[in-house]
Amino acid sequence: MSQVLVASNRGPVSFSLSEDGGLVMRRGGGGLVSGLAGVVGAAPDPGPPRFPGPGRGDPGVLWVCASLGDADRAAARRAPEGRLDLDGHDIGGAAVRMLDVPADTFHRAYNGVANSTLWFVHHLLFDTPRVPHFDARARRDWQSYEAYNAAFADALARDAAPGAKVAIQDYHLSLAPRMLRDRRPDLRIVHFSHTPWAPPDYYRLLPDDIGAQVLHGVLGADHAGFLTGRWAAAFLDCCERFLPGARVDRAAGTVTRAGHATRVGVHGLGVDGDALRRRAAEQDVVERARALRDQVGDRQLIVRIDRTELSKNIVRGLAAYRELLVNHPEWHGRVVHLAFAYPSRYDLSEYREYTAAVQRTAKQITDEFGTPDWDPLVLQVNDDYPRSLAAYRVADVLLVNPIRDGMNLVAKEGPVLSERGCALVLSREAGAAAELSGDALMVNPFDVSQTAETLHRALLMPRERRAERCARLAAAATALPPRRWFAGQLAALD
Numbered sequence: 001m002s003q004v005l006v007a008s009n010r011g012p013v014s015f016s017l018s019e020d021g022g023l024v025m026r027r028g029g030g031g032l033v034s035g036l037a038g039v040v041g042a043a044p045d046p047g048p049p050r051f052p053g054p055g056r057g058d059p060g061v062l063w064v065c066a067s068l069g070d071a072d073r074a075a076a077r078r079a080p081e082g083r084l085d086l087d088g089h090d091i092g093g094a095a096v097r098m099l100d101v102p103a104d105t106f107h108r109a110y111n112g113v114a115n116s117t118l119w120f121v122h123h124l125l126f127d128t129p130r131v132p133h134f135d136a137r138a139r140r141d142w143q144s145y146e147a148y149n150a151a152f153a154d155a156l157a158r159d160a161a162p163g164a165k166v167a168i169q170d171y172h173l174s175l176a177p178r179m180l181r182d183r184r185p186d187l188r189i190v191h192f193s194h195t196p197w198a199p200p201d202y203y204r205l206l207p208d209d210i211g212a213q214v215l216h217g218v219l220g221a222d223h224a225g226f227l228t229g230r231w232a233a234a235f236l237d238c239c240e241r242f243l244p245g246a247r248v249d250r251a252a253g254t255v256t257r258a259g260h261a262t263r264v265g266v267h268g269l270g271v272d273g274d275a276l277r278r279r280a281a282e283q284d285v286v287e288r289a290r291a292l293r294d295q296v297g298d299r300q301l302i303v304r305i306d307r308t309e310l311s312k313n314i315v316r317g318l319a320a321y322r323e324l325l326v327n328h329p330e331w332h333g334r335v336v337h338l339a340f341a342y343p344s345r346y347d348l349s350e351y352r353e354y355t356a357a358v359q360r361t362a363k364q365i366t367d368e369f370g371t372p373d374w375d376p377l378v379l380q381v382n383d384d385y386p387r388s389l390a391a392y393r394v395a396d397v398l399l400v401n402p403i404r405d406g407m408n409l410v411a412k413e414g415p416v417l418s419e420r421g422c423a424l425v426l427s428r429e430a431g432a433a434a435e436l437s438g439d440a441l442m443v444n445p446f447d448v449s450q451t452a453e454t455l456h457r458a459l460l461m462p463r464e465r466r467a468e469r470c471a472r473l474a475a476a477a478t479a480l481p482p483r484r485w486f487a488g489q490l491a492a493l494d
């Protein structure tokens with residue numbers, strides 16, 4: 001039985017099958033995992049938080065996650081009672097329980113509901129008349145989403161010690177807090193949203209019953225956490241508009257319904273500067289940074305690093321780079337744009353099509369401007385973490401222009417690792433804007449021309465000014481390290 005439990009769709013590790021049929025373990029990816037993996041481990045830590053029993057051999061923290069594929073399912077079945085002991089791996093002493101959710105249920109819940117529906121609503125990605133489209137198939141997907149959330153609630157209810165704290169993460173698990181409260185009213189539950197929350201006029205695109213169930217589900221928690229005040233306020237607005245009987249007290253930041261109060265709080269997430277710098281000083285990163293410097297020479301380097309994700313707005317970012325080259329031919333031969341667009345959610349046709357659009361746009365730019373001795377744009381689509389860290393080190397300008405983003409840790413990691421003091425061109429729709437807008441160059445992500453001119457300004461900015469701004473950005477980026485963020489969620493339950 002555990003005193004502290006974490007639940008998320010993607011866990012700290014995942015498995016693949018080697019050629020001889022053995023299981024190969026890899027660290028899980030993504031912002032949520034990066035944020036959490038460092039805090040639930042047993043690594044010695046000078047600062048907060050302190051939660052019960054994270055010592056080696058005493059996995060005080062249990063991380064419950066889904067099996068994402070067949071290899072994960074095989075690992076879950078092989079582990080004693082489904083519990084993987086990962087002591088000694090880089091997530092420290094936490095134990096992991098991988099739920100063996102049937103593949104079809106997982107697919108419908110993850111791809112059908114979480115990523116096609118809830119993700120699209122919260123990121124304002126709907127593109128009528130194609131989506132939204134709530135038909136009989138969507139209803140079946142919704143039932144799978146309920147079953148998937150129930151599987152988490154069952155596992156958490158079984159493994160939680162009396163009065164334990166349970167931190168349920170993200171839009172995949174918006175029903176689980178309520179289901180868990182129904183099973184175990186003694187537990188203290190926090191739900192944390194890593195995405196934005198949709199404003200009411202967008203949220204109402206959801207069928208009424210589904211929209212209400214999601215809100216009702218999250219309100220099963222004692223505390224609902226968000227990355228910025230803007231997303232928290234949107235959640236309160238939706239509760240007020242769509243949940244009959246809910247009493248929203250904005251001054252207190254609470255929603256009360258049927259005698260149960262949920263406190264709504266803002267917990268910004270930054271990066272662990274020391275850990276990041278240590279990783280970026282390792283040999284594989286150093287070698288890649290050297291190779292990048294050789295490739296770019298004395299040209300200026302504009303870097304972007306994203307999953308190939310519709311909300312990241314990569315196509316408009318490339319269009320802005322093209323407009324920069326059209327309007328300012330003085331940069332020809334003097335700048336290179338390095339765009340890392342890593343594969344994501346390839347099961348969804350929208351993502352496959354978006355990936356093709358990114359590649360098409362990149363090729364057009366190369367064909368239009370490239371010369372035998374100048375590659376204006378380098379698009380890399382194979383995921384390589386050390387190469388991303390190397391790009392942060394050598395960037396002159398970092399472009400982060402999402403349509404909408406819960407936080408965006410690229411905007412924070414870049415300034416921390418920058419060697420030359422990079423300029424940050426940042427979308428005003430990223431959660432990170434709340435903390436970084438003073439020193440970033442802000443853009444409206446839909447305004448391609450403005451983004452192009454802002455890239456121009458960033459390239460022209462004197463080195464000392466860039467470096468001063470970058471130092472302040474790095475300080476802001478490390479002010480809320482993951483440990484403090486997670487401690488804040490647990491402390492809110494006391």
Ligand code: F6P
Pocket residue numbers: 010029030031032033115170193194195344345406
């Ligand atoms: O909340 C956003 C998030 O869950 C992050 O953890 C991560 O950056 C991304 O989405 C990963 O998505 P997926 O698990 O679908 O690859």
